[in-house]
Amino acid sequence: MTALLQVQGLSKRFGGFIALDEIDLSVEKGERLGLIGPNGSGKSTLVNCICGTLHNEAGSVHFDGRQIDGMVAHERTHLGLARSFQLPRPFPTLSLVDNVRIPLLYTVQARSGLLRPAGDLDDRCRDLLKMVGLDAKATRFPRDLTQVEMRKLELARAVAAEPKLLIADEAMAGLSHSEIEDILALLVRLNEQGITVILIEHIMRAVMSFSQRIVVLVSGRKIADDTPDAVVNNPEVVGAYLGQ
Amino acid sequence: MRMPLFTVIALGVAAVVYLAGKLFAIDYLFFAGYTVLHFVVLATAWNILGGYCGYVNFGSAGFFALGAYTTVFFHKAYPLPIPALIVLAGIVAGLVGLGTGYLTLRLRGVYFAIATLALAIVLQTLVINWNYVGGSRGAYVIRPQTAPIIGSYIEYLFLLMLLLTVLAVVVARAIERSQLGFGFATIRDDEIAAEALGVPTLRLKLIATTISGGLMGMAGAPFPYYIGYLEPSSAFGLAYAVNAIAMPMIGGTTSWIGPLVGAILLGTLQQVASVTISSAVNLLIVGILLVAFVIIAPNGLVGLVQEFLRAATPERMTWRSLGVLSVAGYGIVAGMFGVVFSLSAIAAARPALGVLALVVSVLLIASAYGLLKLQSWGLLLANASFALSIVLGVIELWFVGGVGAGIMHGGAVAIAVAAIVLLQDAGVKSLYRVPPGERRATS
Numbered sequence: 001m002t003a004l005l006q007v008q009g010l011s012k013r014f015g016g017f018i019a020l021d022e023i024d025l026s027v028e029k030g031e032r033l034g035l036i037g038p039n040g041s042g043k044s045t046l047v048n049c050i051c052g053t054l055h056n057e058a059g060s061v062h063f064d065g066r067q068i069d070g071m072v073a074h075e076r077t078h079l080g081l082a083r084s085f086q087l088p089r090p091f092p093t094l095s096l097v098d099n100v101r102i103p104l105l106y107t108v109q110a111r112s113g114l115l116r117p118a119g120d121l122d123d124r125c126r127d128l129l130k131m132v133g134l135d136a137k138a139t140r141f142p143r144d145l146t147q148v149e150m151r152k153l154e155l156a157r158a159v160a161a162e163p164k165l166l167i168a169d170e171a172m173a174g175l176s177h178s179e180i181e182d183i184l185a186l187l188v189r190l191n192e193q194g195i196t197v198i199l200i201e202h203i204m205r206a207v208m209s210f211s212q213r214i215v216v217l218v219s220g221r222k223i224a225d226d227t228p229d230a231v232v233n234n235p236e237v238v239g240a241y242l243g244q
Numbered sequence: 245m246r247m248p249l250f251t252v253i254a255l256g257v258a259a260v261v262y263l264a265g266k267l268f269a270i271d272y273l274f275f276a277g278y279t280v281l282h283f284v285v286l287a288t289a290w291n292i293l294g295g296y297c298g299y300v301n302f303g304s305a306g307f308f309a310l311g312a313y314t315t316v317f318f319h320k321a322y323p324l325p326i327p328a329l330i331v332l333a334g335i336v337a338g339l340v341g342l343g344t345g346y347l348t349l350r351l352r353g354v355y356f357a358i359a360t361l362a363l364a365i366v367l368q369t370l371v372i373n374w375n376y377v378g379g380s381r382g383a384y385v386i387r388p389q390t391a392p393i394i395g396s397y398i399e400y401l402f403l404l405m406l407l408l409t410v411l412a413v414v415v416a417r418a419i420e421r422s423q424l425g426f427g428f429a430t431i432r433d434d435e436i437a438a439e440a441l442g443v444p445t446l447r448l449k450l451i452a453t454t455i456s457g458g459l460m461g462m463a464g465a466p467f468p469y470y471i472g473y474l475e476p477s478s479a480f481g482l483a484y485a486v487n488a489i490a491m492p493m494i495g496g497t498t499s500w501i502g503p504l505v506g507a508i509l510l511g512t513l514q515q516v517a518s519v520t521i522s523s524a525v526n527l528l529i530v531g532i533l534l535v536a537f538v539i540i541a542p543n544g545l546v547g548l549v550q551e552f553l554r555a556a557t558p559e560r561m562t563w564r565s566l567g568v569l570s571v572a573g574y575g576i577v578a579g580m581f582g583v584v585f586s587l588s589a590i591a592a593a594r595p596a597l598g599v600l601a602l603v604v605s606v607l608l609i610a611s612a613y614g615l616l617k618l619q620s621w622g623l624l625l626a627n628a629s630f631a632l633s634i635v636l637g638v639i640e641l642w643f644v645g646g647v648g649a650g651i652m653h654g655g656a657v658a659i660a661v662a663a664i665v666l667l668q669d670a671g672v673k674s675l676y677r678v679p680p681g682e683r684r685a686t687s
Contacts, residue, residue: 053436072446073439082440089437091430093498102430105423107442161442 002065004029004196005050005165010059012042012049019045021220022059027165027198032191034211034228035200038240042220043200044086047167051083052076064164077107082163086170086200088150090142090157097125097138099153103161111162125160131186132156148175155183159190166190167198172206180206208232216240247418254410262406265399274402278470280511281405282463286484287491287503288412289459292419293452294489295497298432299349300357304488306364307457309371309479310337311464316377316474319385326404326466333465334458340367341457345450361485368480382475385468401466412459416500419455428452460488483527487511490534496546505545513580520588529584540613545576552616556675564671568615571626571663575612578633578656579605597639604632623676627667630660 003026012020020042027033037043048054050061052073061069068076082103091099104121116124129135132152134145142150155171168187172180184206191197201207207214207228214231216224218240224231231237265273286304293299311333318324318332348359372380391400419425427448430438435445468474487510495506510533514526541548549569556565582605589598607629614622637657641650666672 051440053440072444073436074442074444077440077442085437085440089434091433091437093433094426094429098426098429102426102438102443103441105426106444109423110442157441 003027003062004031004064005198006060006062007046007050008060008062010046010049010056010061012045012054012056019220020049020056023217023220023222025215025222025225027196029164029196030191030194031196032188032210032212033196033198034207034214035198035217036202036204036207036214037217040219041217043217044169045220046217047083047169047198047200050076051081051167074106077103077161077163078111080162080164081167082158082161082165083167084151084154084158084169084171086173088147088154090145090150090153092142095139095141096129096134096145096153097122099142100125100128100157100160103157107161128156128160129153131159133182148179151175152183155186163195165196165198167200169200170202171199172201172203184210204232247414247421250417251410251414254414258406258410262403265402271396271398274396274398276515278398278402278405279515280508281402281409282467283487283491283511284409284504284507285405285412285463286460286488287495287507288409288416288500289456289463290488291492291497291500291503292416292428292459293456295492295502296419296425296428296432297449297452299449299452300353300489301360301456302357302485302489303344303360303362303364303367304460305480305482305484306360306367307337307341307460308464308467308484308488309364309476310340310367311461312467312474312479313371313377314461315465315468316383316385319468320376320383326401326469330404330408330462330465334462337461337464338454338458340461341453341455342450344457345453349446349449349453364480364485368476371476371480378474380476382473382478383468384473385471387469387472398470401470404466405463408462412463413500413504415455415459416503420500424448424451486527486530486534490530492544494533494537494544496544498543499546502544502546509545509577509580513584516581517584520584521591533580548613548616552618555618562671564669564675567666567669568672568675571666572612572615574659574663575608575615575626575629578659579607579609579612581605582608597636597643600636600639604629604636607632618675620676623667623673627664630663630667633657633660634664 005025005027007023007025010020010023011018023046035043035046045054049056049069052068052071052075056069059069060067063076063079063081066079068079091102094102101121104124109115126135126138129138132155134149134152134156137144137149142153145153151171151173155168158166158168172183175183180203187197187199187210199207199210211228214224214226214228215222216231216234216237223236223240224234226234265277286308290301290304293301314333314336315329318329324332344360344363348356351359371377377383387397389397391397394400394403419428427438427443430441430443431445431448438445464479467479471478491506491510492503493506494510495504496502510530513529517523517525517529537544543551552569552572553561553565556568582601586598586601586605589595589601607625611622611625611629614625616622634657637653637660640653641657644653
């Protein structure tokens with residue numbers, strides 16, 4: 001079985017700073033992968049290179065059997081990649097329903113080539129908002145949301161694109177205990193529906209319970225790629241986190 | 245509202261405007277009306293790129309002149325009827341828009357604005373050095389005395405521009421309500437997020453520059469026939485670049501109605517000022533209003549109205565909020581025209597009356613702003629300034645002769661009385677009793 005996402009020798013530098021150094025990563029279809037690492041280790045840069053927000057200098061990215069590095073971001077989204085942003089980037093002048101409507105219009109519809117009636121779209125938008133508990137604020141604007149709600153909107157918008165691979169970049173930062181449980185349950189449910197999930201997170205409890213496999217980045221290098229239990233006992237990982 | 249219905253209504257409004265013009269049977273009305281209308285087209289076109297997508301185009305004059313010079317070129321090379329020229333100018337300017345977009349859209353913000361400014365200068369330099377279209381000497385385009393069927397040629401030009409206005413407004417509204425409009429809004433808000441959600445931003449931006457440029461060119465196509473003598477400095481004039489930006493900004497950039505309102509208000513104001521004071525003050529008026537709006541009402545008139553409606557009537561519109569809205573709207577329009585009229589009165593023989601009128605006009609504008617912002621001082625000021633305007637109207641009626649002036653001042657007094665009566669309504673008063681901060685907290 002070929003991997004859904006195959007990253008080979010991926011490197012990215014900003015001037016003299018090497019942000020990513022020959023990263024190899026493969027994610028199987030249906031897998032739940034955790035991606036961790038200290039701040040500045042290159043997690044978000046890796047996501048940006050996979051999703052096309054940034055372009056890598058070396059290496060290749062294959063998704064669903066096709067080479068995607070070189071494609072612009074929206075083409076990769078059309079192929080079935082979706083991500084949430086670490087710092088939420090809602091569209092401030094659009095209401096919440098319309099925020100969620102964008103991927104439906106531009107990705108789901110473009111992919112299927114079918115135009116859905118406006119009423120169907122509205123229902124789907126509200127369903128997606130309900131999924132993250134934002135249905136009561138559907139006609140409000142992002143400025144009326146708390147940081148936590150913005151993260152939920154971010155996630156709803158990414159899911160709206162009906163991806164094969166969902167990359168959740170710190171979707172849980174700042175959330176309360178029960179809210180983390182809610183989001184985790186949601187991600188597991190999505191995973192059961194067949195969506196492969198990469199979870200980037202600092203909250204170890206969440207990563208440990210969610211992931212089937214964990215990849216650790218430190219200073220732009222991959223230092224571990226193993227089961228959760230093996231990773232937390234890996235001396236190199238412990239060293240990186242505790243500064244030994 | 246569905247698009248076909250909207251188109252029919254727009255055409256109906258256009259027909260009423262045209263017939264109203266016919267009723268007065270003054271060629272000058274069509275002459276002045278044409279100027280206002282071509283600014284409506286220009287402002288609407290600018291807004292498709294500037295308002296919907298958030299890319300500020302400083303080179304509107306370049307696209308406008310491109311349309312005008314397309315006409316000059318064909319006038320010499322192969323004379324065509326003006327509707328055909330409008331289509332050709334739209335194609336030429338649209339293609340240049342597409343090319344400009346391709347070259348510049350990787351630039352953002354101020355760099356894009358500078359690039360468009362440079363484009364206008366490059367085009368102007370080209371035209372100045374192109375003898376065939378008159379070069380720096382300019383070109384004469386002698387318009388026929390009469391047009392078929394319609395008769396007066398200026399009326400024909402007005403009618404064409406009226407239809408073009410309907411086209412521009414219908415296109416702008418159709419975009420706003422469509423998938424394209426949502427895509428444009430995401431570009432304005434956050435391009436990176438838009439790309440990540442599957443919006444092909446570069447392609448959408450190219451569509452925007454093409455439509456926007458094309459409409460600007462179309463607005464310019466009949467211009468040589470209108471003006472009779474076209475020179476580069478008038479076609480590439482500062483007035484076009486500035487007005488194309490200022491009118492949508494003052495009206496409001498997020499919807500089709502903003503540029504329409506802004507262009508009608510500013511265009512008419514400039515026409516009135518040209519007649520009563522001097523055309524030299526036109527840019528001054530635009531400049532002052534632009535600065536004032538950017539500071540006081542950054543979302544334009546439409547934004548002010550939307551905020552008012554959101555705060556005053558959370559569920560549905562009531563006749564009260566509609567009444568206050570009309571009073572405030574009247575205050576703004578009457579105040580702005582009042583300023584122009586009173587300045588011309590000061591410059592003429594009646595300085596005392598002019599100063600009084602100036603004070604009343606400024607008070608009207610301020611109170612309208614207060615009313616829309618739901619400030620308690622707005623209600624007080626509105627009562628006071630409308631009372632003052634009654635006094636002023638009566639004095640004017642006493643001193644000034646003539647039927648036209650009589651109707652104008654009599655009407656102003658009647659409206660002021662009606663406004664004061666409306667503002668005494670208990671429901672209206674209650675809107676202004678709660679401090680706005682608390683209202684927002686409870687809603």
